[in-house]
Amino acid sequence: xxQYVLDALERVTTRVDEPYVTIDVSPLTPVIGAEVxxxxxxxxxxxKQLDEVKRAFLTHHVLVFRDQVLSQKDHKRFASHFGxxxxxxxxxDGEDPVILEIKADKGSRFVAGEDWHTDGTADEExxxxxxxxxxxxxxxxxxxxxxxxxxxxxxxxxxxxxxxxLDGLTAVHDGLIPWQGYTPPPEYVIPKSEHPxxxxxxxxxxxxxxxxxxxxxxxxxxxxxxSRALLDMLFNFVATEPILTCRVRWTPNTLVFWDNRCTxxxxxxxxYPHSRYGQRIAINGQRPRA
Numbered sequence: 001x002x003q004y005v006l007d008a009l010e011r012v013t014t015r016v017d018e019p020y021v022t023i024d025v026s027p028l029t030p031v032i033g034a035e036v037x038x039x040x041x042x043x044x045x046x047x048k049q050l051d052e053v054k055r056a057f058l059t060h061h062v063l064v065f066r067d068q069v070l071s072q073k074d075h076k077r078f079a080s081h082f083g084x085x086x087x088x089x090x091x092x093d094g095e096d097p098v099i100l101e102i103k104a105d106k107g108s109r110f111v112a113g114e115d116w117h118t119d120g121t122a123d124e125e126x127x128x129x130x131x132x133x134x135x136x137x138x139x140x141x142x143x144x145x146x147x148x149x150x151x152x153x154x155x156x157x158x159x160x161x162x163x164x165x166l167d168g169l170t171a172v173h174d175g176l177i178p179w180q181g182y183t184p185p186p187e188y189v190i191p192k193s194e195h196p197x198x199x200x201x202x203x204x205x206x207x208x209x210x211x212x213x214x215x216x217x218x219x220x221x222x223x224x225x226x227s228r229a230l231l232d233m234l235f236n237f238v239a240t241e242p243i244l245t246c247r248v249r250w251t252p253n254t255l256v257f258w259d260n261r262c263t264x265x266x267x268x269x270x271x272y273p274h275s276r277y278g279q280r281i282a283i284n285g286q287r288p289r290a
Contacts, residue, residue, distance in 0.1 A: 033246030106273030113267035117214025128285035143271030
């Protein structure tokens with residue numbers, strides 16, 4: 001492994017400053033992801049448990065909670081400890097606007113999250129994070145894994161010259177990009193925002209790469225040709241560099257909570273024509289800052 005890669009890993013490898021007392025945390029990789037046990041999310045957590053979950057969240061960015069039997073009320077209660085719940089635009093009458101169904105079967109033409117992306121970056125204030133609760137996995141007993149990638153490490157693995165170049169740039173994130181080939185409902189308001197290409201995490205202050213294939217259309221300060229070449233390089237880097245990622249294999253009644261501010265994710269659709277079902281809640285965030 002090249003020295004600059006080892007140096008980058010040294011800068012971003014997760015470290016636990018103090019042991020956990022009320023929960024157990026098992027890292028999936030030294031960079032991103034952890035399984036959390038010893039906690040029942042269907043009950044009201046103690047202040048100490050919540051503090052430790054929040055610390056694990058900032059350390060590992062992706063938390064996996066297995067064997068959780070949750071009602072929608074339980075799901076919303078846990079999510080509300082991290083901020084205001086985000087209401088979706090496209091909820092039908094009678095549906096809970098903060099709960100998005102994530103489902104696919106043999107009639108699906110696509111599934112949510114097939115490409116590497118960060119949720120909702122076209123919004124002026126993208127989500128802080130999301131909690132996806134999968135209750136039904138494909139009938140074959142496996143499939144539909146989700147991968148998450150650390151955008152802290154993605155930034156650190158770039159050369160110093162490239163990091164310096166990107167630091168002053170901004171990019172447009174367009175909510176129409178995910179609809180390519182489809183027509184949005186007439187009532188859907190298409191978001192579009194300009195964000196820095198490199199931002200700092202609002203709680204940890206760590207720098208990270210903030211462009212993604214799912215929403216980023218172009219870099220404002222570059223020509224169309226230059227922007228396309230640079231973005232394609234960055235998108236392909238995230239998609240093809242395994243060291244950035246962790247992989248979560250879903251089992252029934254698993255909830256995953258991820259930090260949308262410093263990760264990208266990719267849902268693998270490898271279970272057609274079988275089905276999968278879950279519900280996702282997102283938490284309001286703030287405008288990304290350089």
